[in-house]
Each structure stands twice: as C-alpha cells, then as structure tokens.
Amino acid sequence: MYDEHYGLTGRPFQLTPDPRFWFESGTHRKAMAYLGYGLAQGEGFIVMTGDIGAGKTTLVGHLMDTIDHQSLNAIRLVSTAIEASDLLRIVATALGVDPAGLEKAQLLTAIERGLHAVARTGKRTLLIVDEAQALPVSALEELRMLSNFQTAGHALLQILLLGQPEFRDRLHGSDGLEQLRQRVIAIHHLDPMEPHEVADYIAHRLSVVGWEGNPAFTDDAVAALFDGSDGIPRRLNMLAGRVMLYAAIEDLRVIDGAVVRAVQSDLTADLPTRATTPTPEPAPEPAAEPKAQPRATPDPATDPAVLDRLAMLEARVEQQDQALRRVLTLLVEWVEGDEPRPDYKPIRGASHWHDAA
Template identity: 40%
Template sequence: MYESYYGFTERPFQLTPNAQWFYASRLHKRALAYLQYGLSQGEGFIVITGDVGTGKTTIANQLLSQLNQDEIVAKQIVTSKLGPDDLIRMIASSFNLMVTEHNKASYLDAIHIFLKRLHSQHRRALLLVDEAQNLPLESIEELRMLSNYQINGKPLLQSFLLGQNELNPIIQAPNMEQFRQRIIASSNLTPLVEEETREYIEYRLRMAGLKSPLLSPDCYALIQQFSRGIPRKINLLMDRLLLLGYLEQHKQLTAEHVSNVVSEISEEIAHQQPINQAVNSATAIAEPHVQLESDPMQTHVQHLLDESLEQKLKLLKELDELILQRQKSTNIPNSE
C-alpha cells in the first residue's frame, strides 16, 4: 500500500524471513559462521538458540541459500512435540522417501538406504531442525542415533538444531551427555542493541530502494524501547509506522509518529486479552447442542472474532449481558 508513496521496490519490513535481506549483526555473523564451520566439518551437531523473533530461522535460510546443491541435500523441518517414531517419519517424508510398511523399522531402513545412495554420489544430507525446543528428550536422542549412520567413519547425516532458549536446559539434562559430546559448536542469539537496531532499519530501507533519510534520529530510542531489539518486533512496528506515514502523508517520520503507533499497538494488545477471556467464558457456558445461528450468545462470540476493534467493544458489552442472562436461566452462580 505504501510502497509507491515512499518509492520502495517492495515492503522493507515483512515478517516472513528473506534470505536476500539478511542483516548480519555481530552475533548473527558468529552464528552463521558456526553453521558454516559445522558444514565444513561434516559431522557433529550445531545448536543455535535465542528468544522468539531474534532471527534463528533467517540464519537457517541464509545458510540454505549458500549451499551447493550438487554436494549437499538439505531439508528443514519445523517440529512440534513429536515423539521419536513421529520424528523419524517426518524426516523420511522431508526427504521424499517411500516405504512399503508404515513402521519405524521400515522408515529407518529407507533413511539408511537413501543416505548410502547419497554417499555413493559423493553427496551428503543435512537436516535443519527448527523449533527444536519442542522435541522431547527421547526425540533428540533419536537424532543422535541417526548420526551413527556412517561409512568408513564418516557420518552420512548431519543435523543442526535451532530453538528457543528453552532448548538449553533440555540439552543440559544429565541423561543427554552423549548428545552434548556430539555438539561441535553452539551459539545464543540475543536482541540487537540500539545502534544495531538503527543499522538494521536503515539497511532494510536501503534494500527496499529508499534514497534519502526517512526517520528522525530521535525515533530509534523509542523503537528500541518497544521492540527490545527483537527483529520481528522491529518489523511489526516499522510496518505500522510506514502505513501511518502513508495514510497521513508524512514524507518524514518523527518520534511523535513512533509514539502514536506504539500507543495504538499497546491498546490493541490490552483489549485483546479481555476479549479472548470473554469468548472463552461464553464458549464454556454455551450449550453444545445449540446451533450457532440459533444461539444469540454464540452469534456474538462469532461477531467478536470477525468485527473491527470498535465493534468488538460494543459487542463485548452486549455479550456480558447475554452471559448474565444465561447464568440466571441455567442457575449458574455469578462469580462476582
């Protein structure tokens, strides 16, 4: 919407990671260097951890974009709380392997045959496991067991683990000693400091085609305060800031504009929680056999999910009245 107004070739602060727009802070450079070092070694595990939105997936995408496809077959999986058997099935699926019998032994055999075939072609496999903090200990141990597939002492599969900070205590558990011995490097991503936040914003604006300064110098302290240096939050704030600038026709953006956007976002977050609580309460009280279109309370719940913020507040008041009526009719005591 605002791209042509500011002369951008594309939106500079999309939430989706873009390997071509990789901003390398000091810690991001180090994490990427560890991944590249791990690739050069061809063995062991590399572990990259960090808070939500600090750029772990962006680093992984950057690494994948640099790989020689003739030498390395790389796949990236995003894990939920997968048990060992489900993890094996997901890995087999990511490499497009087919099995005749759907049991763990068949999947492991298919993976082993595939890895040996790659080796005969002078290629190897790389697995990037994103959101690895979701894996139970038994599944991480399964990854270690897969690293035992070797020919002449050379591993056939290498795994990189990317996860939130919760991954660190999992790895440090007493029964994970064998896995820790396989880790050849690890790095923890922390948020950007204010100077890096400014460099990050200016870099992405230049990449989008901006020719002249857009933000006044006093904007950056407020952006840092709101985002705490987390790139994803910086992107969220900057995208809204550029939208405000376009709607109000500002070619230069100031600290006042940043403050206005921060206030808007903060208000939206503050309203979201009570609305969600009201929706949950209404859903719990609603009779399961009543159809949505015939139950006024459930209709209001659906409207709360669909309408704008202004309409949500109006409907929320009406919903409170419906909840009280339902409580009276079903003899449910009022918690107040």
Template identity: 45%
Template sequence: MYESYYGFTERPFQLSPDPRFFFATSHHQRALSYLQYGLDQGEGFIVITGPIGTGKTTIARNLLANLGDENIVAAQLVTTKLSPEELLELVASEFKINVKSNNKADILQAIENFLITLNKQGKRALLLVDEAQNLPAETVEELRMLSNFQLDNKPLIQSFLLGQEELKGIISAPDMEQFRQRIIASAHLKPLDVDEVKNYINHRLQQANCNKEALFSDDAFQLIFEKTLGVPRKINIFVDRLLLFGFLEELNTISCAAINEVAEEMSVELTGSLNGNPNEAFDNNTTTPVVVNSSENVEHIKNVLREVEEILETTIQEKVKMTRYIDKLLKQKSKQYAELQTKESES
C-alpha cells in the same frame, strides 16, 4: 499499501524470513560462521538458541539459500513437537524417501539406504531442525541415533538444531550427556543494540530500494529500540505499522511523536502488541470459580469490560484509517488514469 508512497519496490519489513533481507549483527554472523564451520566439518551437531524473534529461522534460510554446494542435500523441519516415530516419518517425507510401511524399523532402513545412496553419489544429508525446543528429550535422542549412520567411519547425516532458550534446558539434562558430546559448536542470539537497530532498519529500507533520505528522524532509532527492545521480529511489526501510519498521515519523516502515537495504539491491540502479553487482560484464572456477588470480582469484570471497550474503539479507529487509505488510493488511481487518457489523446 505504502510501497508506492515511499518508493519501495516491496515491503521492507515483512514477517516471513527472507535471505535477501538478512542483516548480520556480530551475534548473527558468529552463529552463521558456526553453521558454516559445521558444514565444513561434516559431522556433529550445531545448536543455535535465542529468544523469540531474534532471527534463528532467518539464519537457517540464509544458510540454505547460500549453500553453493550441490553435494549437500538439505531438508528443514519446522513442525517439531514430535514423538521419535513421527520425527522419523517427517525426516523420510522431507527427504522424499519412499517408505514401505509405518513400521519404525522399515523407516530407519529406508533412511539408511537413502543416506548410503547419497554417499555413493558423493553427497551427504543436512537436516535443519527449527523450533527444536519443542522436541521431547526422547526425540532429541532419536536425532542422536540418526547420527550413528556411518560409512567408512564417516557420518552420513548432519543435524543443526535451532530453538528458543528452553532448548538449553533439554540438552543440559543429565541423561543427554551423549548428545552434548556430539555438539561441535553452539551460539546464542541476542536482541540488537540501538546502533544495530538503526543499521538493521536502514539495511531493510535499502533492500526495498527506498528513495527517500532521512525517512526517520535522528532520535527515532533510539525510541524504536526502546519500544521493541531490539527484537528483530518486533522491529518488523512496529516499523511496518509506522510506515502505514506515515502513509495515512502523509508524513515524509517518521518522528518521535508518530512513534509514540503508534506505540500507544498498538499497546491495547490483540495482535502486534509490543509490550507484555496481549491476553493478560482476559486471564481470569479459570481454575478458581468466580463469585459474581464479590465486590472484588465485580470490579474485575468492570476492568475487563473497559479493556474490551478500548480494544473495540481502537479497532474502529483502524477501520476509519483503512477507509481513508482506500479513498486515497482510489483518488490516486483516478488521477493516474486521467493523466494516461490525456497523454493518449495528445498523441
């Protein structure tokens, strides 16, 4: 929407991970170095953990995009709330292995035959497991069993696990000792500090070929850091919204006043909220019956209705802004068409 106004060739703060926009903080660079080290070793597990939105998937995509080794055949799993049998089926599917039946023994045999064939071709398999905190402990154990596939004392498959902080608890369980002994490196991602937030935003703007200097005021980055707590995904959501706001309001510079206004708008929305859980206003503890004639519950219902009213009002305001945007866009297109017609008549 705002790309042409700010001279971008594309939206710089999209949510979908894109290796071209990868920004390596010291933590991200360390994690990426561990992944690369794991590749060089060709064995064991690498584990990368971090809070939601800190860039684990982006690191995985960046690694896959820059492998530069035709002898590594990689597959990535993103749906990981799986039983051991479902995990094996998905591994076979992602590596495009033909399986005769859904029998676990047959699937394991097909996977082993595939890995041996790769080895004879001078290749090896790499499995990246994203959102690994969703894996049940017995499924993590199945991954360990896959790592037992060897030929001439060399492992035939290597696995990287990326997940939220809950993954630490799964791996730390007493019955996971054998798995822990096969972890050759691990890293934990952290949110960005204020300087990294500034560099992160400027990096993504440059990647989108921003042609405006000082798009954000000097003190804007500190405030963006405070609003997003340095979480890259929140930064993407927030700055994308700031740029849309700046376009609608025809701002050349995003000031602290604009940041505060957008943050206030987003604080009552159902999606893209920066602080807290947007559903908290509707958490009514359904395990306890509601006594309608209770003065406390009546007051609670009133509060909920007020929340709903605020959300509806915000939604209407957004619709108005969108209408303004469409009207502005139509005017721009009409002007461009008129200019084109004039040039054609002159020629």
C-alpha cells in the same frame, strides 16, 4: 499501502522471513561463523537458539542461499511436535523412502540406505530441525541414533537444531540428553540487536525496496524503535511497519521519536504483550485497624430472609407440580380418545428431536 505512497518496490518490514533482507548484525555474524565451523566438521550437532522473532528462520534462509547444494543435501523439518516414530517416517520420506508398513528396525535400515544413496552422489546430508524445544526426549534420542550412521569413517548425516532459549536450558540440564550433549560441536544463542545497529537495519531493509531517503528517520526515532522492540527483529519489523503506515496516512516526510512513541502506544493497546503491558503497582496497604468482633452466623431455622426464600421456592414447586398434572391429564385424555392420531414422520437427516416448546 505505505510502499506505494513512498514509491517503494515492496514491503520492507513484512513479518514473513525473506533472505533478501538478510542483515548481518553482530550476533548473526557470529552465528554464521559457528555454522561455517560446524558444517566444516561434517558431523554431530549444531545448535542455534534465540528468542521468538530473533531471526532463526531468516538465518536458515540465508544459510540455504550460501551453501553449495552440489555437495550438501539439506532436509528441513519444520513441524517438530511429533513422537520419535513419526520423526523417523518424516526423515525417511525426505530421503525418498516410502515408510508405509515398515517397522522401526526396517525404517532405520531404509533411512541408512537412503543416506548411503545420497553419499554416492558426492553429497552429505544436513537435517535442519526447527522448533527443537517441542521435541520429546525420545525423538531427540532417535536423532542422536541417526547421527551414528557413517561410511568409511565419515558421518552420513549432520543435524542442525534450531530452538527457543528453553531448548538450550533443557540441553544443559537434562540428564537424559547427556549423550546428545557430547555430540554438539557448535552452539550459539542469537541475542537482540544492539541500539547502534537499529539505524543500519532500518536503512538496509528500506534500501532493498528502493528507498531514497523519504521518509527520513531522526535519531530519536531510531532510539524509540529500539526501545519499543528491545532489538528483536520481528518486533522491530512490526513496529516499523506500523510507523510507516502512520507516516503515509499523515503524509510525513520525517519520522521522529514522537511519531514512533504514538504508534507504539496504539500498538500496545491493540496487541498487549508481556514485554509491553505495564504491570500495575500494588496498592498501598491500609493502616491497621482494630480487629472487629466476629459476627454471629444467623440460624437458618430462624433467619427471616432464609424463611422467605424457602417459602418462595415451595410456592414455585407447587405451581410446577400443578402444571405437570394438567399436562398429564390432557395426555391421558388424548391417548384414550377415539380421534385419529396424526402420522408423524421423522425429519430426514435428523439425529435427535428438538424441544419445540
């Protein structure tokens, strides 16, 4: 692996989110500011959106590393393509409530009691819902109802929704989400990194695993890394990881733009995406030609090709009919004969017969 080749203590560009590699780009700095403001309010909804691979999961991991767990009970819900009733049961389970056999009214009462139990320990509860764009409106409405629970004028539950850009569009455009929309106290969209941030991002992740300048990245290599990833962290990690592997195989000490572009070309061929697959240019329209006269449709009753085809099919049907008659004749003779019949036993475990022909 390239980490061993370059004396690194780990893989700096792994795709699995790791809070150790947290890099505070401009958009992530704003996200943390909005999160801090929202959490200070202690109520309502906080919404964070971003493209696939923009760093939402890494953001949550960093948040979990920085919050005071003595005052905040964080519950994370990852699998969100679920209906409202299942959502309530998952929340109840996370609060230590057994939802088995409970009707909806009983379930809501049990969840409220669970939230009160957490509050008595001096903590607030934060529910983090990932992939919120997959939630049906009914489930989002149940979340809004849960946010109504309070004690002594303070909300028992605050909710952080993470989703892809379509969730932001859905939140702004759906009439069915008006009440939830009015309870959003902070919202931010994670943008891609700027070109000037890529060099610091690469250097930061390499430094976490003991990089001391080998291999070095030229300025045009950094520019090529941005062009190949559009500043999306996960895409950048994928490309940079492949570049490091290529450099290790070739025993390179300096990575330039030509190396990055060569690897990007191979990566595009291996894993084409909408963002990297070139769109073929439309072929030029041919020059207008005089319209040809419509060809007469041949009459099937007189067309020689059709007649030959029918004759061949009739001959094949006749052959199959003769073969079937011979099989039936042999079967009748065998049934009416005096010879003992073999004793067939079914195959153990077989559910149906297979044609042995």
